[in-house]
Amino acid sequence: MDKKLPTEPYKGVRDFYPEDMAIQSYIFNTWKKTVETFGFERYDASILEPADLYKSKGAVNAEMVNDQTYTFIDRGEREVTLRPEMTPTVARMVAGKHRELSFPLRWYSIPNLFRYERAQRGRLREHWQLNCDIFGIEHYTADVEIIALAHQLLIDFGATPDMFEIQLNNRAEMSQIFAGLGITEPEVINEITRLNDRKKKITTEEYETALLSIVGDTALVNQIQEKLNCQNDTNEVLEGLKTLGINNVKIDRTIARGFDYYTGTIFEIVDTDPSNNRSMLGGGRYDNLLKMFKDESVTGIGFGMGDVTMRDFLETHNLLGAHITKTAPTLVIIPTDSDRNLDSQKIAHLFRQREVKVSVDLSNKKIGKKISDAVNRGATFALIVGPDELNSGNFTLKNLAFETEESGTIDTLLTYLISHTT
């Protein structure tokens, strides 16, 4: 006897059976619909990228490149990486056609991304992420637009503004704040920024100790904390969002974002439910991304939003309604025996030409079982096809939900079905 293979997927990735795929498709379709009302165009690329794309200074944080990417040598001795995030790819694409593209660009993509993570809850090795970017608009209203889009994405899933909070910061403003405290060395600012990024995950004491070891002065530690805690800060992006009626937003000076490439606005959206208290979405403005490829600069602002955190948010707030079920056929055609299968398939063709979703039951089960199978699959209608029906041309269409019946020619029943499904 042969040894059997396990049926589990590779560790840390997911199989999408039709039930799960229905939810995934619902999330992707809702994303697509909302971003396209903002005039965004879709792009895509391969998951395979030259490994060098992630080694350039400032592209991704060092931890990810060293420990968390899938990188391997191909059979042609090229070093390849499974993309861990989409921004380097889109920067490469924009740089590649920089002269031909007509700016501004509003581009989106729904790529799958790979990180080699230790397996733990919610930390998968592959996830999908909606990426939206506006390239080529410096004006702060582009920041307002991208955040308004992020906001609308959640609203369009049925969320209300109390379910989430937009936390806003600005790297340039942070530099000014640090300059006001006499801190101007970029490496020191980066160290404080990275510490701030971890602030919510460590105790106040741990934070203060780490901050002291960076700046070496207790008075300065206190001054920094005072500035970070300032509740009354505002800026034009915040005011712009309020003008658009978006009020679930505040300045949070501890928002740091992991990536080094941001230069202006940075933001996150967090779930306000204590049971799912984490960042769902993050992004910011960057000006120097193309510099890895060209001596050109294009300003951009964008964000990424993961499918796993999105689904957690929807489940936490009961926004995944029972209506999101796998696709059921509208009509199941039931041959009385296998010799009527071909006749049933001919009839199915007529319905399909009118875009009706039709499944023909080709099994050798009894009629009663075929009908109950159709009900279990969630079909709305069933049509029996037997010798009597074929000889007389008179068929019976069962409405499975209402347990009613309609009789007539195929033409009559087709018209009836279409008028009762749209």
Place this chain on the structure above:
Amino acid sequence: MDKKLPTEPYKGVRDFYPEDMAIQSYIFNTWKKTVETFGFERYDASILEPADLYKSKGAVNAEMVNDQTYTFIDRGEREVTLRPEMTPTVARMVAGKHRELSFPLRWYSIPNLFRYERAQRGRLREHWQLNCDIFGIEHYTADVEIIALAHQLLIDFGATPDMFEIQLNNRAEMSQIFAGLGITEPEVINEITRLNDRKKKITTEEYETALLSIVGDTALVNQIQEKLNCQNDTNEVLEGLKTLGINNVKIDRTIARGFDYYTGTIFEIVDTDPSNNRSMLGGGRYDNLLKMFKDESVTGIGFGMGDVTMRDFLETHNLLGAHITKTAPTLVIIPTDSDRNLDSQKIAHLFRQREVKVSVDLSNKKIGKKISDAVNRGATFALIVGPDELNSGNFTLKNLAFETEESGTIDTLLTYLISHTT
């Protein structure tokens, strides 16, 4: 000066700029629409699979496993393969929930697949493939359905039956033919089958020499060729397709299919245009796929259809109309200056709530340039937002295609626009 990175993608894979993505989306959407009218449900899985999945005898042909997969060792010492085809994955998934799933299943997926190929025209290292399978129906009308679906997929792109031909064969019938010639050893039959798979790519002389070296008897070589050339063969699948009005189909005894796991019907669809004379789609029936995982057997029949060959077919027959262009906004809102950007964004929100695709021009270009940009982007309407409009509440909507104008309140213009776009 830093060394600049190249902007090309990794060798053998494609970037999808919005123009290309529009075509890719058109192909995927058309596939999706057609297969769903046949009652198929979508599933998906990760591109990462345990390498063992492809090493089992009969899973994939040996050449692919040894020379053509992307296989590497992950940081946890697991051997991982980027899936080269979807069938082993779907077999794994079906085996994994064999007891819970309600058969028959009609499942489809549009996965990307990876093969390490030497770079040459049309031979990419990553491509997408529509995979459709019916599991759990033995009756030959399931074979008819899956081939009728493949046929309909091409028809729904605007193809006519003369543009392609369905070539049909059957592994079990081939075994009978070989048995009639006294050839019963499975390894010999496999060798002949693999040779037949290459028949169209080699000369008749090369074919005969190779066949002779397998069977060792010139008389037998002639008998085999006679059987393979038999033009009048028929079977119930062929007759079933003709009953459904599908006549661009013939039995071709040389159709072999690369994979060893087929057990019954096998088929290919080829482009009849001499300039694109190749197989676009192939599939067949298999009964033993689950045996790698379980002591259970489920019969299945399916096919795979690639995006690259699909696009080549559509281009060869001029079926990619000019209407397949990247998504343009229906409306571009044009602020007269940047101080009107926020007001324009507020107005955009009203249109977006009615599912209108709206882009707000946030640049600091002059109004005339903004209008010509909107025209170039393919927008249908433009709305000017300046101090006069905001004060009076009276706006002007330009129909860019017809060069007409409509004036009124935002409400009036919204109603007008919606009635003129649906």
